[in-house]
Amino acid sequence: MIRRMSKDDLEVVSEIEKMCFTMPWSRDGFEAALAMPGNVFIVYEKNGVILGYCGYYGVLDEAEITNVAVHPDMRNRGIGRDMVSALLSKANKAGIKRVLLEVRESNDPAIHLYEELGFKKLGIRKDFYEQPRENAYIMEMYLD
Secondary structure, three states, rough: OOEOOHHHHHHHHHHHHHHHHHOOOOOOOOOHHHHOOOOOEEEEEOOOOOEEEEEEEEEOEEEEEEEEEEEEHHOOOHHHHHHHHHHHHHHHHHHHHHEEEEEEEOHHHHHHHHHHOOEEEEEEEEEEEEEOEEEEEEHHHHHO
Protein backbone atom coordinates (compact mmCIF):
# COMPACT_ATOMS: atom_id res chain seq x y z
CA MET A 1 0.00 0.00 0.00
CA ILE A 2 1.25 3.46 -0.88
CA ARG A 3 -0.13 6.27 1.27
CA ARG A 4 0.70 9.78 2.44
CA MET A 5 3.40 9.98 5.07
CA SER A 6 2.24 11.08 8.52
CA LYS A 7 4.06 12.23 11.67
CA ASP A 8 3.50 8.73 13.08
CA ASP A 9 5.78 7.35 10.34
CA LEU A 10 8.75 9.58 11.09
CA GLU A 11 10.67 7.29 13.45
CA VAL A 12 10.71 4.44 10.91
CA VAL A 13 11.32 6.79 7.98
CA SER A 14 14.28 8.33 9.85
CA GLU A 15 15.77 4.88 10.45
CA ILE A 16 15.49 3.93 6.77
CA GLU A 17 17.00 7.32 5.88
CA LYS A 18 20.05 6.56 8.06
CA MET A 19 20.49 3.18 6.36
CA CYS A 20 20.34 4.65 2.86
CA PHE A 21 22.19 7.99 2.96
CA THR A 22 25.57 9.18 4.21
CA MET A 23 24.12 12.56 5.18
CA PRO A 24 20.61 11.66 6.35
CA TRP A 25 17.78 14.03 7.07
CA SER A 26 16.77 14.25 10.72
CA ARG A 27 13.34 13.37 12.04
CA ASP A 28 12.77 17.09 12.58
CA GLY A 29 13.74 17.76 8.97
CA PHE A 30 11.07 15.35 7.76
CA GLU A 31 8.52 16.86 10.13
CA ALA A 32 9.26 20.37 8.83
CA ALA A 33 9.01 19.17 5.22
CA LEU A 34 5.63 17.53 5.91
CA ALA A 35 4.30 20.80 7.33
CA MET A 36 5.14 22.87 4.25
CA PRO A 37 2.26 23.50 1.83
CA GLY A 38 2.83 22.04 -1.60
CA ASN A 39 5.07 19.23 -0.36
CA VAL A 40 4.00 15.61 -0.76
CA PHE A 41 5.66 12.65 0.95
CA ILE A 42 4.50 9.06 0.68
CA VAL A 43 5.41 5.72 2.21
CA TYR A 44 5.28 2.19 0.85
CA GLU A 45 3.80 -0.06 3.51
CA LYS A 46 3.30 -3.83 3.49
CA ASN A 47 1.64 -5.73 6.32
CA GLY A 48 1.93 -2.66 8.54
CA VAL A 49 5.67 -2.24 7.94
CA ILE A 50 7.11 0.76 6.09
CA LEU A 51 9.55 -0.45 3.45
CA GLY A 52 10.30 2.84 1.70
CA TYR A 53 9.36 6.47 1.18
CA CYS A 54 9.80 9.37 -1.19
CA GLY A 55 8.55 12.88 -1.63
CA TYR A 56 8.68 16.15 -3.45
CA TYR A 57 8.79 19.84 -2.72
CA GLY A 58 6.14 21.54 -4.81
CA VAL A 59 6.12 25.22 -5.78
CA LEU A 60 3.55 26.49 -8.27
CA ASP A 61 3.65 24.03 -11.18
CA GLU A 62 7.09 22.55 -10.46
CA ALA A 63 8.26 19.86 -8.07
CA GLU A 64 11.64 18.64 -6.94
CA ILE A 65 11.82 15.04 -5.83
CA THR A 66 13.88 14.84 -2.67
CA ASN A 67 14.82 11.48 -1.19
CA VAL A 68 13.71 8.18 -2.65
CA ALA A 69 14.62 5.38 -0.26
CA VAL A 70 13.87 1.68 0.04
CA HIS A 71 14.97 -0.40 3.02
CA PRO A 72 18.22 -2.13 1.94
CA ASP A 73 16.75 -5.60 2.57
CA MET A 74 13.80 -4.87 0.27
CA ARG A 75 15.51 -3.48 -2.84
CA ASN A 76 15.13 -4.82 -6.40
CA ARG A 77 11.45 -5.68 -5.88
CA GLY A 78 9.88 -2.75 -7.75
CA ILE A 79 9.14 -0.74 -4.60
CA GLY A 80 11.09 2.32 -5.77
CA ARG A 81 9.41 2.23 -9.18
CA ASP A 82 5.96 1.93 -7.59
CA MET A 83 6.63 4.80 -5.20
CA VAL A 84 8.03 7.20 -7.80
CA SER A 85 5.17 6.35 -10.18
CA ALA A 86 2.63 7.05 -7.42
CA LEU A 87 4.42 10.29 -6.54
CA LEU A 88 4.36 11.44 -10.17
CA SER A 89 0.65 10.64 -10.36
CA LYS A 90 -0.01 12.75 -7.25
CA ALA A 91 2.09 15.56 -8.74
CA ASN A 92 0.12 15.42 -11.98
CA LYS A 93 -3.19 15.59 -10.08
CA ALA A 94 -1.84 18.59 -8.14
CA GLY A 95 -1.16 20.49 -11.37
CA ILE A 96 2.60 19.96 -11.42
CA LYS A 97 3.97 20.27 -14.96
CA ARG A 98 7.75 19.90 -14.47
CA VAL A 99 9.56 17.54 -12.09
CA LEU A 100 13.27 17.77 -11.25
CA LEU A 101 15.64 15.62 -9.22
CA GLU A 102 19.32 15.09 -8.56
CA VAL A 103 20.96 11.67 -8.52
CA ARG A 104 24.54 10.58 -7.94
CA GLU A 105 26.44 9.99 -11.18
CA SER A 106 27.38 6.52 -9.90
CA ASN A 107 23.84 5.45 -8.99
CA ASP A 108 23.17 3.46 -12.15
CA PRO A 109 20.07 1.61 -10.83
CA ALA A 110 18.35 4.89 -9.91
CA ILE A 111 19.35 6.58 -13.17
CA HIS A 112 17.99 3.62 -15.13
CA LEU A 113 14.71 3.74 -13.18
CA TYR A 114 14.28 7.48 -13.70
CA GLU A 115 15.01 7.18 -17.42
CA GLU A 116 12.49 4.35 -17.75
CA LEU A 117 9.89 6.59 -16.09
CA GLY A 118 10.57 9.38 -18.59
CA PHE A 119 13.21 11.57 -16.94
CA LYS A 120 15.95 13.06 -19.11
CA LYS A 121 19.40 14.25 -18.04
CA LEU A 122 19.49 18.03 -18.04
CA GLY A 123 22.99 18.69 -16.74
CA ILE A 124 25.47 18.10 -13.93
CA ARG A 125 25.82 19.72 -10.51
CA LYS A 126 29.54 19.60 -9.75
CA ASP A 127 30.40 18.19 -6.30
CA PHE A 128 26.74 18.20 -5.28
CA TYR A 129 27.13 15.27 -2.89
CA GLU A 130 29.46 14.96 0.07
CA GLN A 131 30.62 11.83 1.89
CA PRO A 132 31.72 10.78 -0.66
CA ARG A 133 32.09 13.87 -2.85
CA GLU A 134 30.43 13.26 -6.19
CA ASN A 135 28.68 15.05 -9.02
CA ALA A 136 24.94 14.77 -9.49
CA TYR A 137 22.95 14.47 -12.66
CA ILE A 138 20.08 16.92 -12.80
CA MET A 139 17.14 15.12 -14.35
CA GLU A 140 13.74 16.44 -15.42
CA MET A 141 10.49 15.33 -16.87
CA TYR A 142 7.32 17.06 -17.97
CA LEU A 143 3.90 15.79 -16.96
CA ASP A 144 0.83 15.94 -19.17
